[in-house]
Amino acid sequence: MKTKILKSSLFLLICMFCLTQSSFAQVKFKGVKWTKIQNPDFVLQLQNAQKMDRFDWDTLKANQDIAANLCKYAYKNKTNDYTDAIHRFTIGADPKARRSEMKIQMDGKYKEDGIYQFEGEVRFIDGILSSHHICQVWQNMKQSGFKVLIFNTKKDDKGTLVVPPSIDRVGIFTPLTNVFADYNDKTNKWLKVNVVHFRKENKVYIYLGDQSKLYNEYVHGPADGDYYFKFGAYGKLENDKEATIEWRNIKMFEGFN
Numbered sequence: 001m002k003t004k005i006l007k008s009s010l011f012l013l014i015c016m017f018c019l020t021q022s023s024f025a026q027v028k029f030k031g032v033k034w035t036k037i038q039n040p041d042f043v044l045q046l047q048n049a050q051k052m053d054r055f056d057w058d059t060l061k062a063n064q065d066i067a068a069n070l071c072k073y074a075y076k077n078k079t080n081d082y083t084d085a086i087h088r089f090t091i092g093a094d095p096k097a098r099r100s101e102m103k104i105q106m107d108g109k110y111k112e113d114g115i116y117q118f119e120g121e122v123r124f125i126d127g128i129l130s131s132h133h134i135c136q137v138w139q140n141m142k143q144s145g146f147k148v149l150i151f152n153t154k155k156d157d158k159g160t161l162v163v164p165p166s167i168d169r170v171g172i173f174t175p176l177t178n179v180f181a182d183y184n185d186k187t188n189k190w191l192k193v194n195v196v197h198f199r200k201e202n203k204v205y206i207y208l209g210d211q212s213k214l215y216n217e218y219v220h221g222p223a224d225g226d227y228y229f230k231f232g233a234y235g236k237l238e239n240d241k242e243a244t245i246e247w248r249n250i251k252m253f254e255g256f257n
């Protein structure tokens with residue numbers, strides 16, 4: 001009897017371990033299996049017009065403001081797992097403030113033929129957003145200029161998701177209306193964001209919302225530098241006030257086919 005109980009307990013533990021290692025990625029692709037990246041190497045970057053300071057994730061402490069270069073960052077969670085944290089990014093009121101962001105460096109393991117998915121939820125906490133105030137997730141190359149812009153929130157059109165006119169904004173974007181009204185501090189809602197990158201094919205897919213609505217897909221040019229993801233708060237402010245954006249449930253996945 002005891003042997004059966006021990007075997008059953010061992011089986012349950014193995015199943016739980018397998019579940020923690022298996023895919024919980026929201027966006028699925030035929031023939032692709034997803035595995036969560038447990039430690040993707042986070043680096044906090046706080047920047048103004050002249051300077052950027054960087055902080056390793058492992059050195060940060062929960063519920064403690066990190067302030068530098070007119071911007072701030074803090075996180076709340078019960079463990080040091082990046083997935084459990086609520087990341088709070090603040091851009092200062094000074095017009096020289098530029099960005100408070102977390103760079104996901106992948107610890108040099110971003111494979112040439114790799115498939116990767118970023119997943120998270122974002123909400124606007126405080127501050128009036130101008131047409132230049134943007135919240136981004138990046139998959140970027142150092143010099144080539146091909147940037148993946150998730151959305152630009154505009155107060156004057158009630159928060160329709162738009163893309164600024166620029167040669168490095170490519171693809172067909174689906175407008176999603178009333179995002180500013182629906183995802184702000186009054187309604188306390190979170191917007192789901194998924195970015196999927198097939199590096200070998202240079203193909204990017206961007207999904208928004210709980211139903212994973214395809215917002216953009218395109219093929220980008222070849223890289224002349226490192227690939228990486230970013231999430232945080234970016235841009236200029238209105239009324240000379242701070243603006244704060246929060247992210248939660250951040251996950252990184254590697255795909256295999």
